[in-house]
Amino acid sequence: MQTLRNLLLPFLLLIAAFACSPDKEEVEPEVEPFEPTPYELVLPKTFPQNFKVPADNPLTEEGVLLGRHLFYEKRLSGDNTMSCGSCHQQEKAFTDGRALAVGIDGVAHRRSAMSLSNLLWFFLFNWDGSALSLEDQARIPIESEIEMHQSLAEAVKELQATGLYPPLFRKAFGSDTITEERILKAIAQFERTLISADSRYDRYLLDEGTFTEDELEGMKLFMTHPEPGIGLRGGNCGDCHGGVLLSMRTFHNNGLDEVLTDLGYGAVTGREVDKGKFKAPSLRNIALTAPYMHDGRFQTLEEVLDHYNEHIKENSPHLSPLITEATNEVGGKTLLLTEEEKRKIVTFLHTLTDSTFITDKRFSDPFK
Amino acid sequence: MKKAGLNYLLLLMALPLLAACSDEEATAPAATVQVELQNMVGVQPLQLDASTYTSPAGDTYVVSNFKYYISNVKLISSKGEATFLEPESYHLIGGEGKTTFELKEVPAGTYDKIELSIGVDEAHNHSTDQVGDLDPSNEMVWDWDTGYKFLSLVGTYTGDTGNGGLVFHVGGDVNYKTLTLDLPQALNLRQQPNATLRLQADVNELFQNPNLIDFDVMHAGGHGAGPSMIAENYSNGFLKVVEVK
Secondary structure: OHHHHHHHHHHHHHHHHHOOOOOOOOOOOOOOOOOOOEOOOOOOOOOOOOOOOOOOOOOEHHHHHHHHHHHOOHHHOOOOOOOHHHHOEHHHOOEOOOOOOEOOOOOEOOOOOOOOOOHHHOOOEOOOOOEOOHHHHHHHHHHOOOOOOOOHHHHHHHHHOOOOHHHHHHHHHOOOOOOHHHHHHHHHHHHHOOOOOOOHHHHHHOOOOOOOHHHHHHHHHHHOOOEHHHOEOOOOOHHHHOOOOOOOOOEEOOOOOOOOOOOEHHHHHOOHHHOOEEEOOOOOOHHHOOOEOOOOOEOOHHHHHHHHHHOOOOOOOOOOHHHHOOOOOOOOOOOOOOHHHHHHHHHHHHOOOOHHHHHOHHHOOOOO | OHHHHHHHHHHHHHHHHHHHHHHHHOOOOOEEEEEEEEEEEOOEEOOOOOOOEEOOOOOEEEEEEEEEEEEEEEEEOOOOOOEEEOOOOEEEEEOOOEOEEEEEEEOOOEEEEEEEEEOOOHHHHOOOOOOOOOOOOOOOEEEOOOEEEEEEEEEEEEOOOOEEEEEEEEEOHHHOEEEEEEEEEEEEOOOOOOOEEEEEEEHHHHHOOOOOOOOOOOOEEOOOHHHHHHHHHHOOOOEEEEEEO
């Protein structure tokens, strides 16, 4: 108690000093030694500045460091063989190179592991938008029987028994006690720091780098919805993958199948019009994240362009109007880009590769 | 318990000091005016994906996504008594965006008109400034040369000769339109310091007055003459103030 009283006097003086300061700084009456360091996010001015971090899970240096350890922690899987990082590998922009993700029991998931970047600005996670926050999302692969197949309650016990984790949790959350909520919060904090903002496209936007003529034309085609009536040609990609995030964060049926086997977003919302819709994901680092689509059916970017240009299933239920109303020829039924135009778009897609992001030590496996 | 008690004590001691400051800073009370927008089709509230509507040209249509920018909102007194211009005034209405916004610190006065623009003014349309609802990651971003989509309507239609998707993306500096709307009754902020202006936007007005849009002829567009026809329509009867309360 003595120490506490000694601390009290300077606090009172502080309050008196700050009470009338013009910026009305709030004085923390907290006398806890727990003071984590706020994590400073560095963003270029082209990026949205209006992101929201949950009020009960602010980014801290200590929380992010703990989250990084947990992201690469194999004890979070049932047989201690896989971590989040097994399917989300940094050098592949946090994907795994497989069409379908495979968990600890060797069983394939029905969907592909998603690339992770700039999650700070997203609000519906997974291909089907089933998770409303990164905190909620993190539980799903850990507990899924075909992914990491570990009950989080069991993981808490295993981590509590280590020498490594209790001190890391103390620094991040103020006590040695490991809880399910704290594990999920720390992983979410780490994921929010995975910002990819240094591709050649970013440098072009910031006037710090240039594009070749092909890349420039590819970018214009990528961003443009075609209007054959006025001779405006476009690849129509930007309607769903536009903006600096290369995703409008929306869900669409992009005409892959006539008969839907995976209802995607529709299974989550229960609405007929959402059946067969999947997230239009960010195309950042897209050259590194093959194969493509929610089920990894396309091996190359050229195959993806061929799909949108020539193979849209017109009778797919609730096919996006943004696709049906896009053609480069008056009266055309399909997109009708030339081979040359498709090639230029693929050239532009390669400018979205961010080599700083995939080699950034802050995002790498701390156990290596 | 001891610690909580001490904290409480600290708070109690600090309170009078804080209160003393606010007294010094007291100024004339400024009024807040709430602006409410409701999207309609004729007299029916717009329901996304759920209802089929009939256009002025007689085609039926369903709207799955509808949003637009309201910007540079002003309150005007025709007697020249006062004009209020909202700072950083960019509001994205509809979709997952908002349907209400607040005009803060409006000087006391009697106002009888509201001026607002549909779209984003040229100065902000081509800059990376992120004020109000201008956001380079939202669905309204076009590309960095063209700027923002001012109004976006996506859905499906059935016409006399065909059916398919409706995709209207209207943008471009020429389609930035400023409207002056009369309030149905004057708003005296001294008598009514917490008023609400209720506005309605009628989707069917995008397709008539002065340009009748037949979906068989035009059901998509983002550049050129088509969207400008819609922009002329949205500057004429699309928005009105229905109530001051």
